[in-house]
Amino acid sequence: MRTLFTHIKELLQVRTAPISFVAGVEMDDLPTLKNAYLLIEDGRIADFGEMPNCPSELSVNEVIDATGKMILPTWCDSHTHIVYAGNREGEFVDRIKGKTYEEIANNGGGILNSTKKLQQTSEEDLYQQSKYRLEEVIQLGTGAIEIKSGYGLTVDAELKMLRVIKRLHDEYALPIKATFLAAHAIPTAYKTNKQAFLELMLKEVLPVVAEEKLANYIDVFCETGYFSVADMELVLGEAKKYGLLPKVHVNQFTAIGGVQSAVMNDALSVDHLELINDEDLKALQGSKTMPVALPSCSYFLSISYTPARKIMNAGLPLALASDYNPGSTPSGNMNFVVSTACIKMKMTPEEAINAATINGAYAMGLEKEVGSITVGKKANLILTKPIHSYASIPYAFGMNQIEEVYISGKKM
Ligand code: NIG
Ligand code: FE
Secondary structure, three states: OEEEEEEEEEEEOEOOOOOOOOEHHHHHOOOEEEEEEEEEEOOEEEEEEEHHHOOOHHHOOEEEEOOOOEEEEOEEEOOOOOOOOOOOHHHHHHHHOOOOHHHHHHOOOOHHHHHHHHHOOOHHHHHHHHHHHHHHHHHOOEEEEEEEOOOOOOHHHHHHHHHHHHHHHHHOOOOEEEEEEEEOOOOHHHOOOHHHHHHHHHHHHHHHHHHOOOOOEEEEEEOOOOEOHHHHHHHHHHHHHOOOEEEEEEOOOOOOOHHHHHHHOOOOEEEEOOOOOHHHHHHHOOOOOEEEEOHHHHHHHOOOOOOHHHHHHOOOEOEEOOOOEOOOEOOOOHHHHHHHHHHHHOOOHHHHHHHHOHHHHHOOOOOOOOOOEOOOOEOOEEEEOOOOOOOHHHHOOOOOOEEEEEEOOEEO
């Protein structure tokens, strides 16, 4: 099957030579081709170039005229918790009325509220709820996604979450990476015995995760009041024995040294970073760890935004992800993430698009498959509506600039 897009107003994120990610000043460069064609063969990008060199329409099965429209790779959302049960709308209203996220969590709400709901939800029901969210974000342009466990907090419930992620992985064409979030919150039954809870996750869940290949990565919520750097190191050390690389939650509310420790443990990504100090930046320089910002979380909780300029000025790369979850970010809209990064974090459209495509792909080990317009990569594409320039995508915040989404060359 050969599909040819013709007369594309601008083809974005064109990378002839494959790259892993972009960092520092390079992030402000978004290579494009104007008046372009794009050829897809059997679900992969086969060729692209300028219209004067376009292959004959007779040689393909389908021709799509993209006059006035742009094409870019789909968003690569490297940090989500889309497998969850129910919602936390009650807590949302409580926060509007003045309670803080922390107060709510300390009163049995927060992550533990989602845990209770998840434990009471059947695997089939959890799958149905999650599949709905996945289909919703695909329509919003997400074409590769990472999904975490971490709302189970018992052996059975964590495995239930991870099996739902695996089922989504098996039934959907977009690349899905699974992360075992082994230490997200301390369940009530273990309130005074955190070590026993960690033991349970490491001795009873981790071996099954490895045996049944239920996860690609390991995660810990390294934060004051949740898990310390020492707790994180214990978990990462055990997971390493099973070949699971870390992708961790660090520096959301407090900076306690989690970044340095994660880098030393070969983390693929360090996520949140609403706070970041000079030691953190130094640790990241020269490492292979991708910093990941989650601006929708900052928006929803009214907390500070990850200092993107400071990170990029230090020569580092930055990825953008949604953090879609019921408590801190009940939205998986990557268009909003890109807009918010430009508006609140002062990223240029070029930087934000790089961060949400190729850098996001790297942050889930998918940089060879998705994240750029490169021959051989999956044809996971966004076809925009007619727009003036690609700055429209972040500029028209909250609006929908997407006409069609293609996954492996197939219209969704
Ligand atoms: O990434 N920070 C930890 N976990 C989630 C939020 C969890 C929740 O409130 O349900 C996050 O923001
Ligand atoms: Fe998260």
